[in-house]
Amino acid sequence: xxxxGGGWKNRRPLAAAIPATKVEITVSSVCVLYTQGVGNRxxxxxxxxxxxxxxxxxxxxxxxxxxxxxxxxxxxxxxxxLERPLTGIPGKNCGTIIIKAEELGNCRESVxxxxxxxxxxxxxxFGKSDPFLVFYRSNEDGTFTICxxxxxxKNTLDPVWQAFKIPVRALCNGDYDREIKIEVxxxxxxxxxxxxxxxxxxxxxxxxxxxxxxxYENCAQRRFxxxxxxNPLFLLLFFFSRTQINxxxxxxxxxxNGNPSQPTSLHYLSxxxxxxxxxxLRAVGEIIQDYDSDKMFPALGFGAKLPPxxxxxxxxxxxxxPDNPYCSGIEGVMxxxxxSLKSVRLYGPTYFSPVINHVARYASLVKDxxxxxxxxxxxxGVISDMAQTKESIVNASALPMSIIIVGVGPAEFDExxxxxxxxxxxxxxxxxxxxxxxxxxxxxxxxxRRGNHIxxxxxxxxxxxxxxxxxxxxxxxxxxxxxxxxxxSYSSKLPAAPLQTQI
Numbered sequence: 001x002x003x004x005g006g007g008w009k010n011r012r013p014l015a016a017a018i019p020a021t022k023v024e025i026t027v028s029s030v031c032v033l034y035t036q037g038v039g040n041r042x043x044x045x046x047x048x049x050x051x052x053x054x055x056x057x058x059x060x061x062x063x064x065x066x067x068x069x070x071x072x073x074x075x076x077x078x079x080x081x082l083e084r085p086l087t088g089i090p091g092k093n094c095g096t097i098i099i100k101a102e103e104l105g106n107c108r109e110s111v112x113x114x115x116x117x118x119x120x121x122x123x124x125x126f127g128k129s130d131p132f133l134v135f136y137r138s139n140e141d142g143t144f145t146i147c148x149x150x151x152x153x154k155n156t157l158d159p160v161w162q163a164f165k166i167p168v169r170a171l172c173n174g175d176y177d178r179e180i181k182i183e184v185x186x187x188x189x190x191x192x193x194x195x196x197x198x199x200x201x202x203x204x205x206x207x208x209x210x211x212x213x214x215x216y217e218n219c220a221q222r223r224f225x226x227x228x229x230x231n232p233l234f235l236l237l238f239f240f241s242r243t244q245i246n247x248x249x250x251x252x253x254x255x256x257n258g259n260p261s262q263p264t265s266l267h268y269l270s271x272x273x274x275x276x277x278x279x280x281l282r283a284v285g286e287i288i289q290d291y292d293s294d295k296m297f298p299a300l301g302f303g304a305k306l307p308p309x310x311x312x313x314x315x316x317x318x319x320x321x322p323d324n325p326y327c328s329g330i331e332g333v334m335x336x337x338x339x340s341l342k343s344v345r346l347y348g349p350t351y352f353s354p355v356i357n358h359v360a361r362y363a364s365l366v367k368d369x370x371x372x373x374x375x376x377x378x379x380x381g382v383i384s385d386m387a388q389t390k391e392s393i394v395n396a397s398a399l400p401m402s403i404i405i406v407g408v409g410p411a412e413f414d415e416x417x418x419x420x421x422x423x424x425x426x427x428x429x430x431x432x433x434x435x436x437x438x439x440x441x442x443x444x445x446x447x448x449r450r451g452n453h454i455x456x457x458x459x460x461x462x463x464x465x466x467x468x469x470x471x472x473x474x475x476x477x478x479x480x481x482x483x484x485x486x487x488x489s490y491s492s493k494l495p496a497a498p499l500q501t502q503i
Contacts, residue, residue: 033064036075043077059146063170069462073287111171113206114163115150130154130187131196133161137172138179147171152187168203176204244371245291246362249333250355251277251318252379253304253340254348257409260341266380266409267341274453276408276443278334280378283457284404284464285330288374296326299333300355304344312347315354349384352377356392356403363399369481372472373401381411383419390428393419397433402471404464405440416440435474439467 032048049062068074115133132152136144147170153159172178180203184196258265266276274282289295299318306313317325318336320343327333355377363373383389393403405420407413419426420440426433446460475481 031078034077035066036077061146061149073290073461111168111206112163112165114161116158116160129157129159129196130189131156131159132185132187132193134183134185135166135171136181136183137170138181144181172203177202180206243369244293245288246371246373247285247288247292248298248300248355248359248373248375249281249285249318250300250302250375250377251281251337251340252350252377253301253344253346254350254380255303255346256348256350256382256411257346257380260346267346269338269341277337277378279453279457280406280408280443280460281333281337281376282330283461284376284406285333287461287465288376289330295329297329297333298325299327299336300325300358301340301344302352302355303346303348303350304340305347306344310345314351315358316344350379350382351385351388352379352383353385353388353392356389356396359401360392360396360399363396363401367400367479369400369476369479371400372475373399374404374468375401376404376406378406378408379416380407380409381413383415386415387428389419390426393421393426393438394428394431394433397435397437400475401437402468403438404468405438406460406464407440407442408444410444413440413442435471435478436467437471439464 033046034043035046036043046066047062047064049060066074130152133148133150134146135148137147138144148164148166150161150164153161168174172180179200181198181200183198185193186196187193253267257267260267260269262268263270268275285297289297301316301318302314304313304316305311306316316322318333318340319325319327320339327336356375359373359375363371396403405416407416417440418424419438421433421436421438425436426438441460441464443460446456446463448455448459
């Protein structure tokens with residue numbers, strides 16, 4: 001197991017435009033897509049595929065185009081529309097639904113294309129053909145997705161297909177050099193089709209003008225018009241190429257939170273509702289854990305006296321095991337947090353720098369883009385080591401790392417706002433942070449006044465995670481990092497550093 005470790009503005013939650021990107025979902029089965037609302041959890045139909053008859057392995061041209069939000073959990077439901085059930089027939093393979101998602105580029109241009117063939121006879125060279133073309137876009141995992149089919153041109157060896165207009169992002173997602181595969185088939189009057197041949201090209205090659213492509217012994221040529229497209233660096237390309245997102249939690253156990261046994265405490269465990277710490281943990285963690293492959297999270301605390309001798313620690317494991325601070329999923333983190341409240345004594349002062357440095361130690365070992373670290377700090381107020389915290393953030397700004405700070409309770413959060421660095425870049429001893437890596441939000445601004453905690457948590461997660469994709473991409477771009485192969489086991493690269501910082 002490996003060890004791991006945006007800016008708040010004076011505005012109401014959700015008042016500004018929410019950043020989003022488009023994703024395309026390809027479904028290899030007949031189905032209806034439903035999306036679920038955040039507050040009321042109601043399912044609404046979003047769209048459905050076309051019906052393809054007489055095949056057990058349909059491959060649909062219809063795509064679902066949705067807004068993808070990194071900072072939200074977006075539940076999708078696929079209802080199958082088949083004449084027979086997919087399961088329940090003993091000994092029979094009833095089929096598989098395959099879902100693929102890829103971020104779409106912002107390119108909105110389309111290209112007009114026309115293809116014609118020369119001597120496209122059948123492979124057995126008997127008679128004339130009824131040919132048609134099938135276009136496939138290559139995916140990041142090496143597979144292909146169908147993106148267009150032409151009409152059938154009847155009874156000819158020299159077909160000329162109708163010109164068609166296709167969005168550039170459907171053809172190659174704005175990537176000039178991505179492979180485009182074109183297969184040629186002969187339509188059969190009984191509903192089937194025979195394979196004639198295929199050729200591969202790219203949008204860059206197509207954009208050069210009229211040219212010819214070999215289809216086995218035969219030849220096909222095309223004419224087309226093109227338009228300029230860009231080639232952005234795609235966020236999901238990094239995720240799909242297995243960049244490991246490492247999530248660490250750090251919780252404030254200082255005495256300013258109040259006695260946990262009293263209802264006035266921010267750490268009070270009510271049998272009827274979650275406290276602010278619990279809601280912030282769950283809101284952010286349930287989104288982040290979907291990007292963490294092993295879902296094992298280091299969970300730390302700071303500002304408490306630990307048993308048995310009452311030493312003050314600013315970097316202790318919530319599960320009580322300094323050699324293995326990992327918790328299994330967000331539920332494991334929640335359980336460790338609850339158990340810590342029963343065993344430690346809230347004390348102080350409030351130091352942020354030890355937990356930031358803890359995560360930074362591990363982030364400093366993997367600068368090749370194979371891993372990215374996110375630290376969530378939840379605290380109730382004044383920071384006692386402001387100068388050291390600024391220095392730690394400036395140092396961490398050169399590492400693959402982001403810091404989320406959630407302020408809970410009624411206190412003023414001027415120092416945390418200063419750390420955010422959206423308006424004035426944070427500095428320490430004359431050095432400015434290389435990039436903005438801190439996002440601060442006060443939890444009280446996201447509490448639903450009708451008591452809908454699900455909505456409160458969704459609002460918090462949306463705003464607190466909104467800057468992570470840009471921070472992530474900025475690090476990759478400034479380092480010139482391209483998508484990587486799957487990361488090695490991280491356990492062999494751990495520094496021999498103690499977990500606990502004590503005074």
